[in-house]
Amino acid sequence: MQEAEVMYQTGMKILNGSNKKSQKREAYRYLQKAASMNHTKALERVSYALLFGDYLTQNLQTAKEMFEKLTEEGSPKGQTALGFLYASGLGVNSSQAKALVYYTFGALGGNLIAHMILGYRYWAGIGVLQSCESALTHYRLVANHVASDISLTGGSVVQRIRLPDEVENPGMNSGMLEEDLIQYYQFLAEKGDVQAQVGLGQLHLHGGRGVEQNHQRAFDYFNLAANAGNSHAMAFLGKMYSEGSDIVPQSNETALHYFKKAADMGNPVGQSGLGMAYLYGRGVQVNYDLALKYFQKAAEQGWVDGQLQLGSMYYNGIGVKRDYKQALKYFNLASQGGHILAFYNLAQMHASGTGVMRSCHNAVELFKNVCERGRWSERLMTAYNSYKDGDYNAAVIQYLLLAEQGYEVAQSNAAFILDQREATIVGENETYPRALLHWNRAASQGYTVARIKLGDYHFYGFGTDVDYETAFIHYRLASEQQHSAQAMFNLGYMHEKGLGIKQDIHLAKRFYDMAAEASPDAQVPVFLALCKLGIVYFLQYIREANIRDVFTQVDMDQLLGPEWDLYLMTIIALLLGTVIAYRQRQHQDMPGPRPPGPRPAAPPQEAPPEQQPPQ
The missing domain is CATH 1.25.40.10 (Tetratricopeptide repeat domain)
Known part of the structure; x- marks a missing residue:
């Protein structure tokens, strides 16, 4: 056993002392040797590395066997990991009941990730009865550890x-520096x-x-x-x-x-x-x-550390008279700058009703925010890097674990990878149902794209039965709560066709107009839809006019086929494109402007202001 400990310490020293991949792989060779000698901490490290494909070839079966062995030995990390496998159905038949049992044992053993998972499950009512107070208990415990780990320089x-946003808007600034x-x-x-x-x-x-x-x-x-x-x-x-x-x-x-x-x-x-x-x-x-x-x-x-410390002095009555209203004011200001400890202090105040009306809901949301700033959040970047490197299996497993912990961005990213059928560790018949599950969880946390995806899945029958009424409900929620132009356009189409709702041409036009107002990108498709809608309205009008006898005999579906409206929109789009091309050609043929005369010299520019501290 002494040899195993030496191997483990050697591996950990290399692992913590270097950022080079070659040296990290060498570190895991030492850890594997220690794990083969039943060293518990080495087994935990190696099993998770095999699960995620961290510097070792990903091997779900071997990882599962190691987790089972660790669970028998009472390892909270092993119990939590086994719970994750049963929750996600990776390498085992999915069982939320077994997952809950293993998560509970992991939490009893002090595993913070298990506590976080249980906090989210009680908050969202996943596999358990929804209970804000139970969620508060788990989240507060994890938040206490995260807050105590915050240094003066910050973490x-x-x-x-979000992968869906990055794909939908390739030019969007993700925040990553090239x-x-x-x-x-x-x-x-x-x-x-x-x-x-x-x-x-x-x-x-x-x-x-x-x-x-x-x-x-x-x-x-x-x-x-x-x-x-x-x-x-x-x-x-x-x-x-x-x-x-x-x-x-x-x-x-x-x-x-x-x-x-x-x-x-x-x-x-x-x-x-x-x-x-x-x-x-x-x-x-x-x-x-x-x-x-x-x-x-x-x-x-506006410096957040100053705001936080002022809040603390007023909260504790240090050097000033205790004043919870002033404390709340400064904690709120610091939280707007993103200070983790400000969120933590606000959560404590809402949880205990100090200076504010007690609110379990607000306290849980604030503690959840703090918990999601813990060191395990670094896994978000490793998952993203795995995805960018084309290792979709490693990426989706990491996102799935973070999704279990309640990270909305991980839920939407896991659903996106499954939706694109890029991961091979999930059976082909299971990809859409699992993606639907995670789109649903991400939508419940307010992500607009996820809400629209739920509508799409029910509209087309991906992972579920075709259900226009449910699709309509999701589109309406995305329209009302997030003012989504895509959702408004879809509602217009469903009103036009009478899908899941009574056909209403006037409401269809209203939603198309709302979509155009909500987003400039929607103006061209809305224009095409309105052109088609105008023709449909005209046909309805003449059918109801005095020449009813002629046109009531005309069935457009029978005459031109069931997709006649798509053909019509294509013709309109071609005509629109021709007009635009013609106008551009005319513009190019016009003589260019005369060159400007010499401009006066510009005044000397002032030096740029000194960089402000980050918020």
Whole structure:
């Protein structure tokens, strides 16, 4: 057993000390050797790596056998993983009852992911009776751990990218930075561009947007900018010294030096850091009045740390009279800037009814938000990278586990991969029913595309029976709640055809018009639909006119076929395209404008304003 422990420690040392794939694969070779000697922690690591395909070839069967072995030994991680397999039907016959049992055992053993899954199940009523109080119990426990893990410099930033949105809008900015853009900023930083140095420093300090967290690079960039006199860089160096790490040794004296320099220049990050020093006596005597003063200065400039700390002082009555209304005000401001601890404090207030009316619903939603910022959220980026690398099986399994934890973006991404039939680990007959399940869960959390997909699935009978009435309900919800142009267009079509609703040409036109108003992209298809609708209306009119005897004998479906309306729309589209092409040709044949005369010299441009701290 001692040899197994040596193998495990060696593997973990390599795994935590390197970002190179070759070295991580070497680390897993050591972990596999330890796992073969029944080392529990090594078994947990290797089994999850086999499940997700992390640096090992994905093997569901072997992973399942390892999870079963771990479960017999009482491992909460093994129990939670086995519950996931039964919930998702991966390698086993799906059984929500067995999944619930294993999740419960995992939670009793202290597994935070199991608690999070149970919190979501009780919140959404999945396999259990819906219970807000039970959801609150599980989510609060997980949120306590997440909040205690938040450092002064903050944790890694995880980008939440929805695959359906990325495909529907290829030009949409997903928030990821392209490699050539990062290299461009690096080039600017090396040439002495202070703003680029500060930006890259912050990017490497927190990670995210496709860039891994790297405190050494962050420190180097901040140091360069600080030497050039940038107050933001000084303040962030102060934060790094105040927190301490393997790269930057903890030093209250050095942190105080940088905070003072930045605060004297009016920097809110430095002011907030100086407030923390006086609040906790880090390198100075505790002075609540000065702490309050600096937090107020930082908060007035919109810096979230200053707002959070002001809220905490009012909440606890430190240096001021206790005032829950003021605490609530500043916690709300900090939460608008995305501060995790602000969400956590607001959740505590709503859960206990402190300063506000008690609301279990609000508390659960806030705690859920905090829980989804835990370290396990980094799996969202590894799943996305797997998808981009073409490893759809690895991507969908990771998204499915995150979907179980209640991540809406994971539910929609898992449904999307299944909908596209890109993953092979799910049987062909099961892809649409499983996709339907996850579209439904994502829609219940307010995702518009998922709601429209539910309508589509019921309209066309994907994974379920054709049901126009249910499709109509989903389109109507997407139209009323999210003002979706696509949903409005679909409602117009269903009113026009009388599908799931009584045929009504006037309502059809109204929904088509609403779709055109809701989105410029809908104007062309709406124009074509209205042209067709006008002809349909004309035919109905003449059938009811005095020449009824002639036209009542005309059956358009029999004369031109059941898809006559599609043929008509195609003809209209061709005519429209011809007109547009003709007008463009005319425009090209027109003589161009005369070249302008010389313009007066432009006044000198002002220097760009100093970079503001991130919110």
